[in-house]
Amino acid sequence: MNGVRPLVLVTLDGWGLRAEREANAIALARTPIFDRLAGKGLETSLVASGEAVGLAPGQPGNAQAAYQTLGAGAPVEHPLLKVNRALEASGDDAITNHPVIRQLIARARPLGGAVHLIGMASPAGVAGHQNHLAVLAALLSHEGMQVWVHAVMDGQDTPPQEGIVHLAELTEDIAGAENAELGSVMGRRYGFDARCDPARVETALKALIETDAPRAEYLSVHLDNAYNKNLSDDDVPPAISQNYRGIRSDDAVLLVNLRPDHAHSLISALTGPDARPHGPVLSGVYSLLRLSGPLDTEVEWMYEPARASTTLAEALSGAGLSQLALCETAAEANLWTFARAGRDTLLFGETVLVADTPPPAKLLRRGDLAAAEITNETVNAIKKASHDLIVANYPNAALLGRTGNLKATVAAVEAVDKQLGKIAAQIEKRGGTLLICGTYGKAERMTDPGSGEQSRVTTEARVPFVLASPSGGLTLRPGTLADIAPTLLSLLDVEIPAAMRGHPLIVPENEEAADPASAAGRIGV
Structure with missing residues (x-):
């Protein structure tokens, strides 16, 4: 292709493909720019699930x-699969023999300390899995430890009131564990998500440490009462069980997580540089999956996430090319933790710009998020011809889609389309090349297909890939996200x-395209 530089890739989170218009924020939105670029250019679809x-x-x-695959140019095994294999292992590889489990028991049991398991009561297996809580509770109970299970409700990767x-x-699964009890319940917005309101985190801490929260004989009744107030699982305020006595000195905490960027606010409040000045002196703080950022050195972990051996950013830097990545704070982990395989230092020729996402409380009124700032920096970089590759991320459709609000999500999609117009105009003026790619499905299905109720979950939808201004004699083949890099x-x-x-997805018309299925299902670590 001639005039490929600057090469601009725009990634659209939550922008899935679905033929039906009902509850489809992508189809219901007015997107004249995207439609024009896809119609005049080349378009195909990519597998973004499984x-x-x-x-x-x-x-x-x-x-x-999505971002691990985009960065690696290959599928990277999700931690859920690794942890599930560990739970099923026997003999020397059994989880009971894991060094961290043995250390936790050796530290807490002689002091009479209890173990607090904090994790998602959800079968989704995205941020956590309820089965992991149940297995670890039974294991530690069998070792004679008092176990308190703190159930964090999902509502984002599961239907909003299915918790x-x-x-x-979960209660039934731990019923046979003699020393395990349900200690508390709370929504994931109270400290488990990547971005949480500090006031909510403080409320969670008061419940966990000081037992300053409503007590309930049956925590399921607390959930039902929250539903009657039209709250979703992720917004359920903390409540504690009748017998719960708080996190005390000599207790241990084990975060049962599947994402390295989650629960930082909650765990940081228990240990680390932002620890509460009068909190309990714990015998240990652990996590199922290694945490990213400062907590990496503060919290002992059981399993390392699979990481790509090389990434797109490294390949470009190694070739002496310059690159610019633009995102906003709500999606920053997608860049550093996932697309760059956790490597948090800049490479030669690399620039990263991060715009501030509006606070969660303002999302419904600010569906454009930080899109204007990202577009302005992208346009400036195109004008200056300062980078060989520019990658601009717009998480709007995904973030608003996860609120379940169809009207707000439609507005968010339309806001992104306007930004595409500004970028496309500069590309057409400067003679560069524009690629547009969805990353995973969400906004194209805003209701549950079975119940018809509001849905916040991500989907199995394929996503679009558009080459906006192709040279003649080229075609696009179907593929997967692993083909982007x-x-x-x-x-x-x-x-x-x-x-x-x-x-590569772009092939000459007279050349037979590689079978896209050959890339799917092969895990690269």
Whole structure:
């Protein structure tokens, strides 16, 4: 292709493909720019869920899987699969023999300390899994430890008021563990999500440490009362069980997580640089999955997330090319923790710009988020011809889609479309190349297909890939998210690393395209 530089990739979170218009924020939105670019250019669709992005077969896509795959040019195994294998192992590999479990017991048991398991009471397996809580509770109970299970309700990767079913399942699963009890219940917005209101985190701490929260004989009744107030699972305020006595000195805390960027606000309040000055002196703080950022050195972990051996950013830097990545704070982990495989230092020729996302309380009124700032910086970089590759991320459709508000999500999609127009105008003026890619499905299905109720969950939908201004004699083949990095490197005439198992999506019309299925289902670590 001639005039490929500057090469601009725009990634659209939550922008899935679905033919039906009902409850489809993408189809209901007015998107004249996207429609024009897709109509005049080349368009195909990409698999963004299941084995193609390192997940279990049939599992909906999500941000972690999407950006790991985009960065690696290959599917990277999701932690859920690794942890599930560990729970099923026997003999020397059994989880009971894990060094961290043995250390936790050795530290807390002689002091008479209890173990507090904090994790998602959810079967989704995105931020956590209720089965992991149940297995660890039974294991530690069998070792003679008093175990308190703190159930964090989902409501984002599951239907918004289905948590009462999941809590009942978890309660039944731990019923046979003699020393395990349900200690508390709270929504994930009270400290478990990546971005949480500090006031809510403080409320959670008062409940967990000081037992300053409503007590309930049956925590399921507390959930039901919250539902009657039209609250979703993620917004359920903390409540504690009748017998719960708080986190005390000599107790241990084990975060049962599946994302390295979650629960930081809550765990930081218990340990680390922002620890509460008068909190209990714990015998240990642990996590199921290694945490990112400052907590990496504060919290001892059981399992390391699978990481790509090389990434798109490294391949570009190694070739001496310059690159600019733009995102906003709500999606920052997608860049650093996932797309860059946790490598948090800038590479040669690399620039990263992060705009501030409006506070969660303002999301419904600010569906444009920080889109204008991202677009302005992108346009400036195109004008200056300062980078070989520019990657601009717009998380609007995903973030608003997860609120369940169809009207607000439609507005968010339309806001992004306006930004695409500004970028496309500059690309057409400067003679560069614009690519547009969805990352995972969400906004295209805002209601549950079975019940017709509001849905916040991500989907198995394919996502669009658009080459906005192609040269003649080219076609696009269907593929997966693993094909994005090889496509970019091919356009920039950079050798594709052997670890990248994807294939370029752009092929000459007279050349047979590689089978896209060959990239799916092969896990690259």
